[in-house]
Amino acid sequence: MRVLCVAEKPSIAKSITQILSGGQYQSRATRNKYIRNYDFDYPQTRAQFTVTCVSGHLTSHDFPETHRKWHSCDPIALFDAPVESFISKDSKEIESNLSNEARRADMLMIWTDCDREGEHIGSEVKRVCRKAKPNIVVKRARFSAIIAQQIHNAAQHPVELDQAQADAVEARIILDLRIGAAFTRMQTKTLQDSIAQVDGVISYGPCQFPTLGFVVQRYLQVKNFVSEPFWYIFLSLSRPSSSQGGNVETEFKWRRVHLFDYDAAVVIYEHVISNPTARVTKVVEKNTKKWKPLPLTTVELQKAGSRFLKLAPKTVLDIAEKLYNQGFLSYPRTETDQFDPQFDFMPLIEKQTVDPAWGGFARGLQQGEFNTPRRGKNNDKAHPPIHPTAHAGGLNGNEKRVYEFITRRFLACCSKDAEGSMTTVDVTCGGEAFYATGLVVHQRNYLDVYPYDKWTGNRVPDFVEGEEFQPSVCELRDGHTTSPKYLTEADLVTLMDKNGIGTDATIAQHIETVINREYVLEEYEGGTKYLLPSTLGIGLIEGYNEMGLDKSVSKPQLRRETERNMVQVCNRTKTKGDMLAEGIDQYRAMFVLARAQFNKVTTSVRRYLDNGGGGAAALVVVRLAEVVAGVAGGLEERGAGVVVVVAATGPGLAAVHPEVVEDRHLAKTILTLGLLIRLHPSAKPRQPLRGSPRRLLCSDLPPAPAPVRQPTRAPPKRTGSSMDVEVRCNCNTPAVQRTVTKESETKGKKFWTCETRACTFFGWVDDPPVASGSRSIPAKRSYSAQQDSGPDYKELSAKEGPNQGRKFWKCPNVQGAECDLFEWDDEPPRTNNGASSSSFGAGGGSKSFGSAERSKDQDVCYKCNLSGHWANACPNGEGSANKKGAVLWLNG
DNA sequence: GCAAGGTC
Incomplete structure (x- = not known):
């Protein structure tokens, strides 16, 4: 029997041949310079094999001549026009090779990659071969790694081609073509006709x-x-450490973290400083673990490559692909982060024992240290997680680094979690709660082979419950929130992956596309590449967003629906015809709505192209390095209305953009961020934050202890003027004045307090106006759902803005006990870190590459593992039994 | 002159 094997690409054809033939084969050239045909006997099935390949998809899809020309029809006709499938010009030689070989064969065995696209490519191969030889038997070989045992098994136990998967892909191809062509033609023609600067394809x-x-x-x-x-109140103690020798400075963090209200912070600080003896209320030591990493997926590989190896996502993938083709790695395009229960780890670990760097660790795994890898939540049912299939000793450069990462990751997965103990020391000082934590690592376990994770101990000196001490430092310090950073390529990969935009292999290409279309610009700063939209890019997105379409073209919902439909077609719960009919109806309706309101896009694009946005004269880019260095320089025009300050002295810069040097917080932001920032020159310097009467946020003030003596340290100066205002406490009743009667340095001093003692409000009478209103002290940025936002409060909180009215998720626990999770409801779920203060209130900025599904405090907020949403938002209730799920709030 | 997905 003669068997024709067709792989997806030349390298696989060659690898399969090597394995099945044992190196004994003849090779013939074809008319395609990359493709060869390999002939050999395969005695295991008493067959003569010919192995050849295609080069990805064989067919192209396009409209017929009647609709292909841009002006041949109204773009809306493209939703119903015929779509032709044909062998592309480049594939003609491949087609004729397949036809010739099929005529000589009894069986066609398809060796394309085992994913949806592979199944579709297989169906294209089948069609060509059937046309040449109608009675040819068609089979499919299933394999997910180029290793001998798998390849032989696939050759000897072929299965059927799955037409459902091929159908799903076909439907996606047609829908993408229709919506892409219709919208592209419509928006390109409209914008080119109405805006002179627009000349390229949009x-x-x-x-x-x-x-x-x-x-x-x-x-x-x-x-x-x-x-x-x-x-915030900074509290620390310097004391000798028994274990570390010498004095150790221990910082006790304030349970309130920080306050945004200066007056409130001062009132509390005065309490603390008036009785600064700290008392240890609790010392808890508990065992803790640092979990070993999950098995490796393609997207995780790309992110880790970007983070640990500083390689672009596309570069990492290209290298992994090459290593796969050389037989060192399993298939590098996989969504699976769980190993099959039958997976045989030991032979693979055995292969790594010869390595000088990690061979010893591998031998340890052989000798009893092995632990079954964690199971992630994803399984594409096509490929295992990425793992090394052979030891590769002779690699260099980035190939060596990528291989090393993948191998160490695999060995780490097969190891044990790291173990340690965490000590938490709780103290109270002046009625306020503080805490310090220390970590001691007992067993490094997987960390020994996986240097990419850090887990270092910081020992706290010994403290005993009940002991008292005088803090070395007790100060009221200030800080400020910092803006999130622009997107990096790795951030964008994460977002696209989470939202199902593109595939493992195409995510990096879509990023290239938006850059090539000049919708997005790349900016380098300090070796990191950031992605910023061009004026054209912002104009397009804002214009479409103004339309208020049910499913915005700039958001990922539409793509998610396509993906869901494809899964249904693969499951055979929907037919290809259904998917096409529904999709076309939906897209056509969307097109009608968008075209009717397209003037919104035109207006928006014109606005941005003409003046750099929002009526401002220009956008200014300040390069930090030059600003700090004080280098003299000039301005550079870049594109429509964008001025780049290439370099400038302080005064020179001030002339262009006074806020940069005059606004203390902004200046700090620049220094902290260490990257370029863009600002509207029309932006006003921020209003001084103090100096006008405002309401004290008092509901969370501590129980007012009777003040005992004068502050030992003067509070920071304030500029607020004393005003006659009605002082209200947090139960919204007028506060009353009382006098300190206790023997102390403050005896006789007047203070405000709640008349009924229903709340714990407190404030000195002779201080600037402190109270009125019923708000609580915002622990972080002011996003409280509470009412009462007087104008002065708004100024203070900067709450009015783009985020006002947005819903967000956060921990429901009371201040001080909440975890730091934060997530906008209309943004994709974040990973495990939640928000840091740097991104608080602005959304985004999370730089976590971790894969944990929970918050840092594992006892507080749970995410649903299926939807990625918080526990009580899980569509099927999984995890919702946990009463501590995050709750939804309304910003503003 | 259009898409996204394969691959060279």
Whole structure:
């Protein structure tokens, strides 16, 4: 029997041949210079094999001549026009090779990759071969790694081609073509006709637009960010450490973290400083673990490559692909982060024992240290997690680094979690709660082979419950919130992956596309590449967003629906015809709505192209390095209305953009961020934060202890003027004045307090106006759902802005006990870190590459593992039994 | 002159 094997690409054809033939084969050239045909006997099935390949998809899809020319029809006709499938010009030689070989064969065995696209490519191969030889038997070989045992098994136990998967892909191809062509022609023609600066193609695609949308969204978050000052009590103690020798400085963190209200912070600070003896209330030591990493997926590989190896996502993938083709790695395009229960780890670990760097660790795993890898939540049912299939000793450069990362990751997965103990020392000082934590690592376990994770101990000196001490430092310090950073390529990969935009292999290409279309610009700062939208890019997205379409073209919902439909077609719960009919109806309706309101896009694009946005004269880019260095320099025009300050002295810069040097917080932001920032020159310096009467936020003030003596340290100066205001406490009743009667340095001093003692409000009478209102002290930025936002409060909180009215998720626990999770409801779920103060209130900025599904405090807020949403938002209730799920709030 | 997905 003669068997024709067809692989997806030349390298696989060659690898399969090597394995099945044992190196004994003849090779013939074809008319395609990359493709050869390999002939050999395969005695195991008493067959003569010919192995050849295609080069990805064989067919192309396009409209017939009647609709192909841009002006041949109204673009809306493209939703119903015929779509032709044909062998592309480049594939003609491949087609004829397949036809010739099929005529000589009894069986066609398809060796394309085992994913949906592979199944579709297989169906294309089948069609060509059946045309040449109608009675040829068609089989499919299933394999997910180029290792001998798998390849032989696949050759000897072929299965059937799955037409459902091929159908799902076919439907997606047709829908993408229709919506892409219709929107691209409509928006290109309209914009070119009405705006002189527009000359290129303004392409639209269901992946490229959401990709651009992410870049614009983050840009606007950064641009609209307003830094806010906050105040916190810094408490520390220097004492000898028995274990470390010498004095050790221990910082006790304030349970309130920080306050955004200066007056409130001062009142509390005065309490603390009036009785600064700290008392240890609790010392808890508990065992803790640092979990070993999950098995490796493609997206995780790309992110880790970007983070640990500083390689672009596309570079990492290209290298992994090459290593796979050389037989060192399993298939590098996989969504699976769980190993099959039958997976045989030991032979693979055995292969790594020869390595000089990690061979010893591998031998340890052989000798009893092995632990079954964690199971992630994803399984594409096609490929295992990425793992090394052979030891590769002779690699160099980035190939060596990528291979090393993948191998160490695999060995780490097969190891044990790291173990340690965490000590928490709780103290109270002046009625306020503080805490310090220390970590001691007992067993490094997987960390020994996985240097990419850090877990270092910081020992706290010994403390005993009940002991008292005088803090070395007790100060009211200030800080300020910092803006999130612009998107990096790795951030964008994460967002696209989470939202199902593109595939493992195409995510990096979509990023390239939006850059090539000049929707997105790359800016380098300090070796890191950031992505910013161009004026054209912002104009397009804002214009479409103004339309208020049910499913915005700049958001990922539409693509998610396509993906869901494809899964249904693969499951056979929907037919290809259904998917096409529904999709076309939906897209056509969307097109009608969008075209009717397209003037919104035109207006928006024109506005941005003409003046750099929002009526401002220009956008200014300040390069930090030059500003800090004080280098003299000039301005550079870049594109429509964008001025780049290439370098400038302080005064020179001030002339262009006075806020940069005059606004203390902004200046700090620049220094902290260490990257370029863009600002509207029309932006006003921030109003002074003090000096006008405002309401004290008092409901969370501590129980007012009877003041015992004068502050030992003068509180920071304030500029607020004393005003006659009605002082209200947090139960919204007028506060009353009382006098300190206790023997102390403050005896006789008047203070405000709640008349009924229903709340714990406190404030000195002779201080600037402190109270009125019923708000609580915002622990972080003011996003409280509570009412009562007087004008002065708004100024203080900067709450009015792009985020007002947005819903967000946060921990329901009371201040001090809440975890630091934060997530906008209309943004994709974050990873495990939640928000840091740097991104608080602006959304975004999370730089976590971790894969944990929970918050840092594992006892507080749980995410649903299926939807990625918080526990009580899980669509099927999984995890919702946990009463501590995050709750939804309304910003503003 | 259009998409996204394969691959060279």
